[in-house]
Amino acid sequence: MYAFQKLPQLVDKRGELVHKGEYAKRKNGVNSITTRVWHHSLTKLSAGGSKIESFADFHVRTNGWPGIAYHLIIDPKHVVDGKATIYYCVDISKKSYHVGNSNSIGLGICVIGDYRVDKLSEATIRSIIDLHKALIADGIGKYDKAHSEMPGYSWKACCVFDYNKAFKDVLSDMFPEAKQPDPVPGLYTIQEGDTFWSIALKDG
Ligand SMILES: [Zn+2]
Structure with missing residues (x-):
């Protein structure tokens, strides 16, 4: 069993949601996964x-797909012990439909919400961090990308929220009540992995 499956906030929903048939298996099983692709709903x-x-x-029913698009879904509306529930929806060995030509190499992770208007909650960020760390420990995927950073999807407003910032465990940065003194106020150095919107959101 993978580390991510042992997270206390994970609920296994594989096979329990509406589906019509099954997604095909990935050619080389979970070894096919190179990229953790971050979405919002x-x-x-x-x-x-x-x-x-x-x-x-x-x-x-509308798209005519075999099942729900995402392997893993984080639900900010169901919080247990300060962490958003993570639903395991499609077995990671299967090639679900969430990123077109990159489905065979992509793991689909979706955070429920519209982050053009919604804000990531602390409970949601805690689950993003836990899931990200567990997937790395499990060796599932090498890279993280927003849906819009995948080939052919630069037009897509997905995932919008700053997934890189969440991984860096910077809750204190995002939630002022826990804020530590800022050694260099107002100065931000562009780091590898930064995207235009992640920089734009630093002051937001
Ligand atoms: Zn998406």
């Missing part, structure tokens, strides 16, 4: 349909 947290059952229904 583009549905506002306040909307009734912002839940895994609705996504599964849409992907199967």
Whole structure:
């Protein structure tokens, strides 16, 4: 069993959501995964349909896909012990549909919300960090990319939230009540992995 499956906030939903048949297996199993692809659901947290059952229904009944698009989904609306619930929806050995030509190498991770308007909660960031660390420990994927950073998707407003910033465990940065003194106020050095919007959001 993988480390990510042992996270206390993970709920296994494989096979329990609406599906029609099965996604095909990846050619080389989980070894095919090179990239952890970060998405948001583009549905506002306040909307009734912002839940895994609705996504599964849409992907199967409207899109005609075998099942829900994402392997793993973080749900900010279901918080247990200060952490957002992580639903394990599609077995990672399967090639689900979330990033077109890159489906065979991509692991689909979706955070529920529309981060053009919603904000990442502390509980959500904690689960992003836990999941990211566990996947690295498990050797699942080498790179992290936003959906919009994948070939052919630069037009897509996904995932919008700053996944790199969340990984760096900078909760104190994002939540002022825990803020540490800033040694160099107002100065920001561009780092590897920064994207235009991640820099734009530093002051946001
Ligand atoms: Zn996406």
